[in-house]
Structures are given as structure tokens and as C-alpha cells.
Amino acid sequence: MDHVVYLDAKAGELEKLVAGQKSMIVRGAAGRKLPYGRVHLADRLFFIQNNGEGLVGASGVVSGVINSEKLSEEQSRNLLELHQPELCLTADQTKRWAGKRFLVLIAVQDVCKLEPFPVDRSEYGNMDDWLPVGDIERVKR
Secondary structure, X not given: OEEEEEEOOOOOHHHHHHHOOOOEEEEEXXXXXXXXXXXXXXXXXXXXXXXXXXXXXXXEEEEEEEEOOOOOHHHHHHHHXXXXXXHOOOHHHHHXXXXXXXXXXXXXXXXXXXXXXXXOXXXXXXXXXXXXXXXXXXXXX
């Protein structure tokens, strides 16, 4: 399965992944929402910065996934703290994700830059920052 994943441009997530400073990304919510339960080993992730450009700039392969059980605020913070060396979260990102009841931590390997290309997200609406697309060729423009 291929996924289009929006990364925090302000935090430099894409650059950190490409440089190898960061090897894990996080998503979280009050409930089990995407990508909870939908990401698996060897899935391919295609990264877009959330800066309005709308261009895939890099890809990577999922090497591990942690789908948390329902967490207390303290457990959520502790899980992020435990994985901070891989997550490399800024203070703002920690504030955003800490306290979420459900967290998904996705380890990524083989991250490489790509020749930038746009994707057609018309069937996914405007708000999602994680798009399970099946095959990237289907949405590549």
C-alpha cells in the first residue's frame, strides 16, 4: 500500500527525514482515525510538505508501526518521550501530539529525495494529512 503523507514544513520534518536525523513520524487523535491500523511493514510513504506547494518530494518505506491502545495524557507524553530520539519533535509538535488518546508511531527507512511531482487528491477532500492511495501511480499527475 502506498500512502501520501503531509509533513510539518515549519518543523523541517522532510529535511530531517532525508538527512537521517529523524526516522519516525507520529499521528494522533482522540479516536482511532487514519492512519491508525492502516499502515503496515513495507508500505511506501510519499512525503509532501504542508506548505501549500502540493509536491511529493521524498519517499520512504515503513519499517515499524506502533498503534497505541487508548492512552491517558501521561501515557501519551511518555510514549512520545520514549521515542523522541527517532521522532525528533519540536516543542510545538510535542504540544500538538502529547495528550492524544491514540497515537500511531511509524518508523521509516530508505528515505530518499524524489523529483517533485503533484498528486490528485480530489477524491480525498481537503483536510486529510494522510492519504492511503493504494498505488501512487493512480494519483500521480
